[in-house]
Amino acid sequence: MGELRENRTFDRDLIDWDQKKVGELRPNQTFDRELEVLRRDRNIYEEMLRDQRSANTKRAYERDLRDFFGFLDKPVNSETVLAFVSLRKPEAVAFVLKWKHHLIAKGLKPATIERKIVAVRSLVKFASDLGLCDWTLNASVLKGLSPQKYRDTAGVTPEWIQKMFNQLDLSTDKGKRDNAILQLLWANALRRSEVVDIDIADVNLSDRCIWILGKGKQEKQRIAISSKTVEALKLWLSVRIEIVTLTPALFVNLDGKHITGRLSDDYLYYFIRRLSVQVGIDKPMSPHRIRHSAITAALEATGDIRKAQDLSRHADPKTLMIYDDNKNSKQAEVSEILDGLIQ
Numbered sequence: 001m002g003e004l005r006e007n008r009t010f011d012r013d014l015i016d017w018d019q020k021k022v023g024e025l026r027p028n029q030t031f032d033r034e035l036e037v038l039r040r041d042r043n044i045y046e047e048m049l050r051d052q053r054s055a056n057t058k059r060a061y062e063r064d065l066r067d068f069f070g071f072l073d074k075p076v077n078s079e080t081v082l083a084f085v086s087l088r089k090p091e092a093v094a095f096v097l098k099w100k101h102h103l104i105a106k107g108l109k110p111a112t113i114e115r116k117i118v119a120v121r122s123l124v125k126f127a128s129d130l131g132l133c134d135w136t137l138n139a140s141v142l143k144g145l146s147p148q149k150y151r152d153t154a155g156v157t158p159e160w161i162q163k164m165f166n167q168l169d170l171s172t173d174k175g176k177r178d179n180a181i182l183q184l185l186w187a188n189a190l191r192r193s194e195v196v197d198i199d200i201a202d203v204n205l206s207d208r209c210i211w212i213l214g215k216g217k218q219e220k221q222r223i224a225i226s227s228k229t230v231e232a233l234k235l236w237l238s239v240r241i242e243i244v245t246l247t248p249a250l251f252v253n254l255d256g257k258h259i260t261g262r263l264s265d266d267y268l269y270y271f272i273r274r275l276s277v278q279v280g281i282d283k284p285m286s287p288h289r290i291r292h293s294a295i296t297a298a299l300e301a302t303g304d305i306r307k308a309q310d311l312s313r314h315a316d317p318k319t320l321m322i323y324d325d326n327k328n329s330k331q332a333e334v335s336e337i338l339d340g341l342i343q
Contacts, residue, residue: 043077044127045065045081046078048061051126053218054213055265060115061123064116065120067116068116068119069081071102085132093137096120100117124136124137155289155290155293155294155295155297156283156293158293160279161186161290163279164275167275168182173254174254176239177239177240177254178275180233181195181271183228183233184225185268187226188226189311191287191288192265192268192269193265195268196263196264198212199248199249200248203233203237205237208224208226208230210233211223236250249262272285294311298311
């Protein structure tokens, strides 16, 4: 008992000592001042944009959030964003729902409206993660306007892709560059943002690989490239290494003798659209349509969804079922059979 009393006495002394030390450490006026500055000057909007690795996502968020706050007749700044996330959830949902109805009345496509709402939802989620609000915009009324039962993922056949390659003039620097771009879009089913983000340092021809920043990824990932892609990149690099520019980008704008920096994803879009028209493709084409064409052709050639998933880098194999369903649709064939059963 005597030992226990001594220990208890010691424990009390230790607690008293700890409390005294904490009391000495608590007054930290420098930290308090910095914390006050942080609270006063914090810009959630700018922080969220800086947190985006994809330039395309950042631009889309900027555009859509300006649209939302503009609809509310407010500028997009730290004050208005903080005021919005400080609302109660029913009030915030009411504002977004009103905006949604406005967008519907303007005749925007459901996918466009959904994308815009996602920008606001992401802003609120970011603020919630920072502990600045205790709710998120997950109300079902703000989700997709209608289920997308069908997506045209068929693209075009390899014969049309071959015509696009044949249209390029490989005797010119621009032709060498565009040939390498088309090769990456086709043989590796890359997205246009993944193509324009490639740096020279990301290319390793000896190992037949490149490093890309995939959709939603924080770090670049290694992907293998085909022998044709190696040759196409080698041909373009023989030109690119002679170009003096500050950008590390693999693909740069070529405007006569003037180099204007990293190639934009807008250029890729109009390049594919223009090239497809030149060869006579009658459906609207884009870099993503080339990706669709590549994935569909991979399924046709291999019959293996897992292999097509490796090519596409879709996280969920169910996504590939959309391509497979389009490829294997027998509905028209069965309809013809049924018609043959009647006179």
